[in-house]
Amino acid sequence: MNRNVGGLDRIVRGVLGTWLLVVAATAVMSGRRITAVTTAVAGIGLLINAVTQFCGGNFLLGIDTTEGNSCSRKRCE
Known part of the structure; x- marks a missing residue:
């Protein structure tokens, strides 16, 4: 699993x-x-996401909010 x-x-x-x-x-x-x-x-699910740094929903949608890939710090193209 990738973060x-x-x-x-x-x-x-x-x-x-x-x-x-x-x-x-x-x-x-x-x-x-x-x-x-x-x-x-719901709470346990969110805590598991926070601890493991992996979210299946993000994976399916192609979303990555880790430091190197965040769109919030730079313009995504």
Whole structure:
């Protein structure tokens, strides 16, 4: 697997994944099991993307946000 998640994309995935796990924990405490499971799965998926630096969706769409290939720092042609 080649890395295709980096920089700001990786940070956002980590923060959002953590936040979704907090929402899942809150949902469990309030008895909303479906919401808890849904947000936990999404949060875990985002955290796995952040840790492994690989996203299957990015791969299929040809998106690469690692440092050397980011379009945010230079004009993509």
